[in-house]
Amino acid sequence: MSAPFFGDASPITYQGPDSRDPLAYRWYDKNRVVLGKRMEDHLRFAACYWHSFCWPGGDPFGGETFLRPWMHMPDAMAAAHAKADAAFEMFRLLDIPFFTFHDLDAAPEGATLAESVDNLKVITDLFQQKMADTGTRLLWGTANLFSHRRYMAGAATNPDPEVFVYAAGQVRAALEATHALGGANYVLWGGREGYETLLNTDLKRELDQLGRFLSLVAEHKHKIGFKGPLLIEPKPREPTKHQYDFDVATVYGFLERYDLLADVKVNIEQNHAILAGHSFQHEVALAYALGVFGSLDMNRGDGLLGWDTDQFPNDIGEMTLVFHEILKNGGLGTGGLNFDAKIRRQSIDPVDLLHGHAGGMDACARALLNAAAMLEDRAIEAPLASRYAGWDSAEARAILAGDVSLATLADRALERGAGPQPTSGGQERLENIVSRYA
Numbered sequence: 001m002s003a004p005f006f007g008d009a010s011p012i013t014y015q016g017p018d019s020r021d022p023l024a025y026r027w028y029d030k031n032r033v034v035l036g037k038r039m040e041d042h043l044r045f046a047a048c049y050w051h052s053f054c055w056p057g058g059d060p061f062g063g064e065t066f067l068r069p070w071m072h073m074p075d076a077m078a079a080a081h082a083k084a085d086a087a088f089e090m091f092r093l094l095d096i097p098f099f100t101f102h103d104l105d106a107a108p109e110g111a112t113l114a115e116s117v118d119n120l121k122v123i124t125d126l127f128q129q130k131m132a133d134t135g136t137r138l139l140w141g142t143a144n145l146f147s148h149r150r151y152m153a154g155a156a157t158n159p160d161p162e163v164f165v166y167a168a169g170q171v172r173a174a175l176e177a178t179h180a181l182g183g184a185n186y187v188l189w190g191g192r193e194g195y196e197t198l199l200n201t202d203l204k205r206e207l208d209q210l211g212r213f214l215s216l217v218a219e220h221k222h223k224i225g226f227k228g229p230l231l232i233e234p235k236p237r238e239p240t241k242h243q244y245d246f247d248v249a250t251v252y253g254f255l256e257r258y259d260l261l262a263d264v265k266v267n268i269e270q271n272h273a274i275l276a277g278h279s280f281q282h283e284v285a286l287a288y289a290l291g292v293f294g295s296l297d298m299n300r301g302d303g304l305l306g307w308d309t310d311q312f313p314n315d316i317g318e319m320t321l322v323f324h325e326i327l328k329n330g331g332l333g334t335g336g337l338n339f340d341a342k343i344r345r346q347s348i349d350p351v352d353l354l355h356g357h358a359g360g361m362d363a364c365a366r367a368l369l370n371a372a373a374m375l376e377d378r379a380i381e382a383p384l385a386s387r388y389a390g391w392d393s394a395e396a397r398a399i400l401a402g403d404v405s406l407a408t409l410a411d412r413a414l415e416r417g418a419g420p421q422p423t424s425g426g427q428e429r430l431e432n433i434v435s436r437y438a
């Protein structure tokens with residue numbers, strides 16, 4: 001066991017809204033019961049391995065700023081152990097119930113796939129032991145099928161079937177590691193599953209390849225008895241110009257075409273929604289409406305930047321609307337709130353990681369409370385129900401049930417003379433209601 005990475009930092013605890021302690025929870029009180037459920041069980045927070053423990057702080061114009069000790073150790077497996085020590089130290093200090101990781105975040109890539117798989121097995125055992133010691137659980141695991149140059153033209157969608165085969169090797173190992181650790185879900189983000197130009201891309205073939213790959217993963221999931229859903233993470237672009245998993249609606253159509261709806265749901269991320277030209281609330285509402293809501297990556301973008309900045313969330317207004325969708329649809333299910341978030345490049349102190357996560361958790365807790373109050377008062381639900389009340393009549397229900405022909409409706413419209421009168425949508429009134437809560 002190496003020296004504590006976070007020095008003498010003490011565990012972060014709930015101290016109430018009036019606390020002046022910069023490292024305290026003001027709203028996140030994990031045992032507080034909200035709408036019949038403990039806050040911790042509503043929110044199911046997860047810290048991700050990659051941004052906090054694998055990213056060195058580089059950007060396109062400059063390299064490492066963080067200088068983490070495990071990034072400068074000659075023995076890659078010893079470094080993986082030191083990294084795991086720091087990660088579990090952070091989980092404990094935050095009292096965060098879950099974590100998430102990619103295969104290559106946890107264990108180093110070997111000279112062959114067999115070596116990489118062996119490395120992952122060693123670290124899976126280490127995780128198992130650390131999880132038993134601390135009670136930390138795994139929200140999801142995943143495989144990195146986008147960083148290595150072999151994947152530059154895609155993993156499942158690569159023009160070379162050998163790359164598809166290699167990706168299958170990586171995913172089997174990562175899925176089995178996730179299963180061994182009791183993971184609640186398994187994620188597939190298609191970072192390179194897209195294209196830069198159609199001049200060198202056979203789009204039809206690539207979609208078929210992606211459909212086949214996911215079907216294979218679903219088959220294997222059943223074979224090993226993994227119960228959680230597979231989650232696709234929609235994102236319209238970055239790194240590729242056009243990604244096949246563009247947004248929730250596109251992913252839904254894809255899942256339907258390849259008959260994957262029984263096994264695959266979506267993992268939604270705020271800035272991916274924005275990059276696709278949607279609001280975060282839209283993507284969440286649509287996923288629930290289509291029955292494919294899986295989980296959330298709870299980080300945000302920057303309104304002035306056109307790329308995915310993966311910042312810790314702090315827009316309480318936006319999050320209140322998202323939690324309202326979550327609560328009215330019965331909660332996160334097997335999903336959770338994963339901070340796929342990184343501290344800024346200048347935030348070089350270990351304690352900055354604690355500030356980022358604790359602030360994000362607190363912001364979510366506050367938004368949850370706002371949304372719960374709004375829902376309990378039926379503040380938005382009641383006006384919504386009355387707006388659609390006409391559809392509750394027997395006559396309207398018969399239309400939706402398919403019992404009435406177009407000709408019958410047309411004759412009815414002719415009989416009714418002047419026709420329906422429009423009513424106000426009342427948007428301003430509704431926005432003001434939300435402002436009372438958020």
Ligand code: 3MF
Binds near residue numbers: 187233297
């Ligand atoms: C990229 C992402 C990804 C995924 C991760 C897990 C590197 O914008 O959001 O983070 O969340 O690969 O699927």
Ligand code: MG
Binds near residue numbers: 233297340
């Ligand atoms: Mg993400």
Ligand code: MG
Binds near residue numbers: 308310
């Ligand atoms: Mg992202």
